[in-house]
Amino acid sequence: MNIDEIHAARDRLAGHARRTPLLSSPFLDELAGRRVLVKAECLQHTGSFKFRGAWSAISALDPDVRARGVLAYSSGNHAQGVARAAQIHGCPAVIVMPADAPALKIANTRGFGAEVVLYDRARESREEIGGALASERGLTLIPPYDHPMVIAGQASCGIEIAEDLPDTTADVLVCCGGGGLTSGMALAFEHHAPGLRVRPTEPDGFDDMARSLQAGEIRRNSSTTGSICDAILTPAPGDLTFPILNRLAGPGLTVSDDQAMHAMALAFKRLKLVAEPGGAVALAAALFRADEIVGDTVVCVISGGNVDPALFAEALGKFGDA
Amino acid sequence: MNIDEIHAARDRLAGHARRTPLLSSPFLDELAGRRVLVKAECLQHTGSFKFRGAWSAISALDPDVRARGVLAYSSGNHAQGVARAAQIHGCPAVIVMPADAPALKIANTRGFGAEVVLYDRARESREEIGGALASERGLTLIPPYDHPMVIAGQASCGIEIAEDLPDTTADVLVCCGGGGLTSGMALAFEHHAPGLRVRPTEPDGFDDMARSLQAGEIRRNSSTTGSICDAILTPAPGDLTFPILNRLAGPGLTVSDDQAMHAMALAFKRLKLVAEPGGAVALAAALFRADEIVGDTVVCVISGGNVDPALFAEALGKFGDA
Numbered sequence: 001m002n003i004d005e006i007h008a009a010r011d012r013l014a015g016h017a018r019r020t021p022l023l024s025s026p027f028l029d030e031l032a033g034r035r036v037l038v039k040a041e042c043l044q045h046t047g048s049f050k051f052r053g054a055w056s057a058i059s060a061l062d063p064d065v066r067a068r069g070v071l072a073y074s075s076g077n078h079a080q081g082v083a084r085a086a087q088i089h090g091c092p093a094v095i096v097m098p099a100d101a102p103a104l105k106i107a108n109t110r111g112f113g114a115e116v117v118l119y120d121r122a123r124e125s126r127e128e129i130g131g132a133l134a135s136e137r138g139l140t141l142i143p144p145y146d147h148p149m150v151i152a153g154q155a156s157c158g159i160e161i162a163e164d165l166p167d168t169t170a171d172v173l174v175c176c177g178g179g180g181l182t183s184g185m186a187l188a189f190e191h192h193a194p195g196l197r198v199r200p201t202e203p204d205g206f207d208d209m210a211r212s213l214q215a216g217e218i219r220r221n222s223s224t225t226g227s228i229c230d231a232i233l234t235p236a237p238g239d240l241t242f243p244i245l246n247r248l249a250g251p252g253l254t255v256s257d258d259q260a261m262h263a264m265a266l267a268f269k270r271l272k273l274v275a276e277p278g279g280a281v282a283l284a285a286a287l288f289r290a291d292e293i294v295g296d297t298v299v300c301v302i303s304g305g306n307v308d309p310a311l312f313a314e315a316l317g318k319f320g321d322a
Numbered sequence: 323m324n325i326d327e328i329h330a331a332r333d334r335l336a337g338h339a340r341r342t343p344l345l346s347s348p349f350l351d352e353l354a355g356r357r358v359l360v361k362a363e364c365l366q367h368t369g370s371f372k373f374r375g376a377w378s379a380i381s382a383l384d385p386d387v388r389a390r391g392v393l394a395y396s397s398g399n400h401a402q403g404v405a406r407a408a409q410i411h412g413c414p415a416v417i418v419m420p421a422d423a424p425a426l427k428i429a430n431t432r433g434f435g436a437e438v439v440l441y442d443r444a445r446e447s448r449e450e451i452g453g454a455l456a457s458e459r460g461l462t463l464i465p466p467y468d469h470p471m472v473i474a475g476q477a478s479c480g481i482e483i484a485e486d487l488p489d490t491t492a493d494v495l496v497c498c499g500g501g502g503l504t505s506g507m508a509l510a511f512e513h514h515a516p517g518l519r520v521r522p523t524e525p526d527g528f529d530d531m532a533r534s535l536q537a538g539e540i541r542r543n544s545s546t547t548g549s550i551c552d553a554i555l556t557p558a559p560g561d562l563t564f565p566i567l568n569r570l571a572g573p574g575l576t577v578s579d580d581q582a583m584h585a586m587a588l589a590f591k592r593l594k595l596v597a598e599p600g601g602a603v604a605l606a607a608a609l610f611r612a613d614e615i616v617g618d619t620v621v622c623v624i625s626g627g628n629v630d631p632a633l634f635a636e637a638l639g640k641f642g643d644a
Contacts, residue, residue, distance in 0.1 A: 021342075021343060023340075026406075026433075026434070027430075042594040043362075043593075265631070268631070272597075273365075273595070274590050274596065305594030309587070309590070309591070309638035309643065310638075310642070312590070312635075312638060313634075313639060313642075316635050317632075320631025321631065
């Protein structure tokens with residue numbers, strides 16, 4: 001990974017990904033005890049930053065290869081990002097999804113023109129199904145995070161923040177699953193805004209990245225279910241993303257599911273944004289882990305907004321008046 | 323009102339108001355049968371476009387006059403816009419609000435540093451209370467819409483759209499109360515984007531502007547209560563705003579409260595935006611009054627997002643899966 005790959009991805013994304021705004025509210029500043037700047041990546045196409053990496057990877061393919069189609073495994077935001085980026089490129093997309101994935105996510109992925117292949121988590125292997133389809137049709141796999149072109153695409157989110165905040169020194173809290181967004185942003189900041197330091201933010205009990213950074217080597221989560229922050233529950237840091245973060249990231253932060261829901265309600269009330277639980281953990285840390293953060297400004301990314309209406313209503317019921 | 327006043331307001335707003343994004347979703351395009359572009363003015367400071375007009379009016383005051391303070395009557399978005407614009411200017415703001423206004427709106431207005439004076443709607447006159455305070459302290463009244471500097475400020479929203487959509491021909495649907503935003507945008511388009519035509523959008527039964535445009539003279543609403551679209555229930559078009567719209571606007575559109583709530587749920591699901599009912603009527607018309615709209619592109623403004631969590635949850639419950 002070098003900065004030229006990141007700049008090339010930024011150029012491929014120009015005019016296709018949205019430049020998302022950096023928002024703020026004096027009420028959030030007061031709550032956090034410092035200035036809070038929120039990168040509204042939930043406003044990205046398909047409702048999450050994943051569109052950036054998917055577009056970067058698909059646009060980097062040789063036209064002949066791309067024309068045969070792409071493949072992804074995902075039940076969530078990566079599925080939608082790949083489906084939409086492929087649709088705009090006019091190439092086929094096959095998304096292998098668990099049959100018990102939320103009906104809405106399956107419908108959305110189909111709505112973006114992808115062929116959805118369902119599998120039974122208990123009896124079947126998605127890699128076997130995907131591998132067979134890939135070799136039969138010549139599809140190219142687009143991994144969710146551990147891929148140079150995906151990381152380079154996510155880096156564009158960091159370049160935008162660097163452009164918006166020249167000469168700023170601040171911690172930048174990033175909702176972290178496999179580390180694609182966090183590592184891409186870290187590389188962007190290294191080159192464009194050395195005063196900005198990424199800090200991965202995870203749900204309590206699923207802090208594989210925080211523990212890996214502390215240990216200096218990859219540590220795994222013992223489980224990938226049991227938090228409402230489904231979008232960022234990954235088994236372990238990636239082989240590409242971890243070394244980048246080990247070199248560039250500050251210590252990880254964690255928040256509880258209730259704090260993530262509280263942050264969702266505050267994003268609703270103070271920013272008029274819809275955040276999903278996994279997309280709200282960085283804002284939650286900015287607000288509720290203030291003593292672990294240094295400096296008079298903190299930046300945080302709301303990384304996605306694809307949340308079930310019932311769960312969102314639950315967050316408003318619990319924390320809407322808080 | 324001339325275009326120089328509008329350009330001067332735009333210049334005063336530069337670096338203070340947010341340039342809000344123009345968003346879209348292929349799912350909304352499909353529903354509407356044409357391309358739908360959404361101006362996300364709910365992301366403006368204080369959660370509505372009202373900050374633009376308030377900033378414009380307050381920044382245009384002589385410094386000596388401004389230092390004595392400003393006054394507004396409002397229980398809603400204008401109150402917050404004036405309070406915040408005054409706070410940043412470092413001048414006092416007195417907001418006269420009904421004692422039965424929602425506690426959250428009173429708290430927010432106070433949170434922006436304003437002095438809130440409560441009055442009893444049944445027994446007291448807000449004009450009497452406000453007038454006495456104004457003459458005693460030398461406060462300047464900032465009206466909600468019928469004021470050249472307020473209209474010039476709202477026009478900046480139209481200039482941004484004109485810059486984003488050069489050489490486009492389209493109807494631009496605007497949530498319309500007294501007509502400050504709609505008339506300001508109409509003047510901006512007249513000069514900068516003659517292919518764009520504003521069309522005021524109102525709740526069924528509160529279509530004073532639509533009826534006035536049809537009659538060619540001001541018609542009043544028989545009531546200003548009875549719709550959930552509280553932000554845009556005004557007694558009649560303004561004496562300044564109506565002649566502008568009579569000259570420049572296309573026919574008005576109306577939607578039901580249920581359609582406004584449905585549009586709120588779709589803004590949540592497809593755009594990740596929080597819209598209040600009165601702020602969602604233009605999107606509702608774009609989606610559900612498609613046969614009254616011409617052209618292959620429609621623009622609509624989500625004008626505000628200051629909605630009670632319980633009402634928002636109700637909209638999600640009713641239309642979140644639709």
